[in-house]
Amino acid sequence: MTDITIIHKPLWQLFKIFVPAVALLWAAAAWLRRRAYQRSTPGEEPDWSIPPLPQAGAVSLLHRWDVRVKIITILSYSFMIAALRHPAPAVAAIIVSLLVVAVAKTPPAKVLLRLLAISGFLGMFLVVMPLSIPDRSGDTVLIFNGWSWLGFNLRGLQLAATIAAKAVAITLLMEPLIATAPLPVTLYGLARLGAPDLIGQMVLLSYRYLHVFRHEARRMSAGMQVRGFRKRSNLQTLRAVANFLGMLFVRSFERTERVFDAMRARGHRGRFPEPAPLHLRGTDLILMAAWLAVGVMLISYDRFGY
Numbered sequence: 552m553t554d555i556t557i558i559h560k561p562l563w564q565l566f567k568i569f570v571p572a573v574a575l576l577w578a579a580a581a582w583l584r585r586r587a588y589q590r591s592t593p594g595e596e597p598d599w600s601i602p603p604l605p606q607a608g609a610v611s612l613l614h615r616w617d618v619r620v621k622i623i624t625i626l627s628y629s630f631m632i633a634a635l636r637h638p639a640p641a642v643a644a645i646i647v648s649l650l651v652v653a654v655a656k657t658p659p660a661k662v663l664l665r666l667l668a669i670s671g672f673l674g675m676f677l678v679v680m681p682l683s684i685p686d687r688s689g690d691t692v693l694i695f696n697g698w699s700w701l702g703f704n705l706r707g708l709q710l711a712a713t714i715a716a717k718a719v720a721i722t723l724l725m726e727p728l729i730a731t732a733p734l735p736v737t738l739y740g741l742a743r744l745g746a747p748d749l750i751g752q753m754v755l756l757s758y759r760y761l762h763v764f765r766h767e768a769r770r771m772s773a774g775m776q777v778r779g780f781r782k783r784s785n786l787q788t789l790r791a792v793a794n795f796l797g798m799l800f801v802r803s804f805e806r807t808e809r810v811f812d813a814m815r816a817r818g819h820r821g822r823f824p825e826p827a828p829l830h831l832r833g834t835d836l837i838l839m840a841a842w843l844a845v846g847v848m849l850i851s852y853d854r855f856g857y
Contacts, residue, residue: 611731625724
C-alpha cells in the first residue's frame, strides 16, 4: 500500500496530542458529574417505598404522544442515526437530539448522568481506535519516533469521532423516550407492540424495588456506622460485610414474599391492570412521519452529500 501518507513526528508530539485530549475528556466528565449533581433535587433522599407522583406541569408534545408510536419512531430514528457514516451528519443528529430534549422538557440532570455513563467508554474508544485500525489506501498515518507499530491513523480518529457522536445522539434520545411517560405506560406500550408481557412485568418490578433495596441497604449501613463500624482491611471487616450482605438478602427475600402475597390478595393472576388507555390520533402519525423524514434527510445527506 504505497499510497498511504506517512508523516513522521518526534515522540514528544505524541504526548502533545494525547495529554490535552485525555485532560479534555477528564474535564468534560468532571463537568458532567458536577452539573448533574448540582441540578439534582436538594434535600433529603426520597422514600422509594412510596410510589412517586407524576410531575405536574411537565407536559410537552412528547408527553401527549401515543407511547406506541413514540417507541416505534424513536427506535427507528435511532437505527437511522446508527447507519450514518460521516461526522457532519452525526453532529447534525446531536443537534436534532438536543432540540428533542428541549421540546420534551426533560430534567437536565438525568440527561447529563446518561452522558456521564458513556463518557468513559467513548473516551477509551477515541484513544484506542486510531492506534488499532488497519491501514487502507488513502490513509494518513502519524509515525512517532520512527516506531512503525505506533502508527496513529487519522481515519481511525475520524471514524471513532463519528461513532462517538452517534452514541451521544442516541443517548440523548433515551431520556425523552423514558421520561415523557410513566414507566408502566411505556412497558404497557411495548406489550401492545408485541413484546412479552412477562418481561415488562419483570422490568417494572426490578426497577421499582431496586430503589427500595438500595434504600434498605443505606439504612442498614447507617445503623452499622452508628454502632461504631468502620471499614478496615482486616478479617472483622470482611465478616461484618458478609453479615451485612446476608442480612440484606434475607430482608429482600422476605419483602419479596410479602409483596407477592399482597399482589395475590389483590387478585393478581399474572397480568397487571391497564395503566392508561392508549388512543392513536392523526397528530401522532403526522409527528411520526415528520420525525422519520428528518432521519431520511440525515441519511441522504450522509450518502449523497459527500
